[in-house]
Amino acid sequence: MVGDDVNTDSIISSTRKRESLDPAVLKQFLFEHVDPGFAASVRSGDILVAGKNFGCGSAMEVAVTTVLGAGIPAVIAKSFSRTYYRNAINNGLLPLICDTSLIRDGDILVSDATGAIRNERSGETLRPEPLPEIMKAILSAGGLVPYMRKNGDFRL
């Protein structure tokens, strides 16, 4: 769990991407200046929970691929910076917008077929904002690379 206005340099320092763009390398530096123990504590399949304006600052895409590289498939936040949101969709990282204020570290979140998310501990049900069709299409293709391989162009 992280707070409000977490910038992409906090997610992964831009000095790190100078030496490598490989998520398998970069993942060990995930949130290194926020919480030095964070990277080692992540288990594959963990969900990242954030406050408002997650991923503000630089548009660098390693801030998304590093999160994915650590095995995190989704980020739930009160809001995202627009470049982080786009980059997430384009790489197949699921960005969910809903009120995260009652989620606690270690909570188990279960998503149902309607997209609603139930917090097993608190019983709270969250309903993330629905995604527009083009974003759904890119995500369901597995990201912008497979989407463009298939379509060669954008289709609305």
Add this chain to the structure above:
Amino acid sequence: MAGRTISEKILARKSGQAVRAGDLVVCEVDCALGTDGSVPMALDYFEAMGGERVRDPSKLVFALDHYVPPTSAQTIGLHRIMREFACKHGVTLHGAGAGIGHQLIVETGRALPGGLVVGADSHAVTYGALNCFATGIGSSDLAAIMLCGRIWLRVPQTIRVVLTGQLSVGVFAKDIALALAGLLGADGAAYQALEFAGPGVATLALEDRLVLSNLAVEMGAKNGIFPADAETAAYLRGRTEQAYERITPDPDAHYNKTVEIALDQLAPQIALPHLVDQVVPLADASGTPIQMVYLGTCTGGRLRDFHQALEVLKAGGGVAPGVQLVVTPASREVRDAMAADGTLDALVGFGATVVEPGCGSCCGTCGVIPGDGVSVISTANRNFRGRMGNAKASIYLASPAACAAAATRGFVTDPNKVTR
């Protein structure tokens, strides 16, 4: 039926359909910038997408600016990959030392009124000063543009920023931008456009407008757009042969919100570590000790900025003992102009370390970094912890004149106290 904002009008032209805020559209891109910070990943995406040729290389610009000069085998390798690709596909590439990509887009007349210009770097919003829709994207979106020449965009709601009056002596464009960041907050304009308006616009030079558009992203804005006027036309004269049409908003356009800033009431501002929206009147931070002063970046590295800083440095008798002054011109054109009019010699005479044009110390990827525990005052746009390459430094953001004032005294002080 309400009229349309500047952003709605431009995205309508670029998508070939009538649009309203909230619509999703696919648009033709007039120009796309990639840097050494974003292109290497974009080339990986492009290849993975099955890209063989660039749809329209004339609409693509590469700039080597984040790693200048390159100081490791890895960054030298990134530059080489970009040069080889640019050469093979006929893409314009500005080499290391030519300047910051955003500045080069503006200087070379690639950002024109009515256009859609994107950059794989968040500060691509800068070009909005020239009445074009300009926004930042990631490497994957750049790869898709290389492949198909297009991008999908959600037409943003618009916040109208009305500027009235005229700035007082010692108060500058950066102070307006910081005041606005303080007012709106780091996400106050998220997913939205900022549209500048009001009689105060005409009092701002094009270089001032670039500062306001540049900082728009620090409020979460998608773009920060100005109307075009005689000042815009004068700047573009000699920089482009291409015809362009000025885009004006309809008088009955719908705005999500209107905020007003009275320029004549504004005092110098400062952003405190470690958030851009943690803005207070500079007077409240007066006396804060400073050990490093940074003049440069796509916010504050233009000729006008260095003139403003130099005036204060001269009035204050130079740089105080124990203060390190680092200067990075935004481009070679800026540096040549500084050399021609004596600004460069004067700064060097005051002991400044002058770094090759580029992103410099701004994002910690090259240039001089601050030491542990050092307080820096900078003309840049971001003060996040670790931004300049050392998480143990603290960064304050202010106008070039306020940065210079701190250089002369060794602590934060109002530039007017130094010049008067």
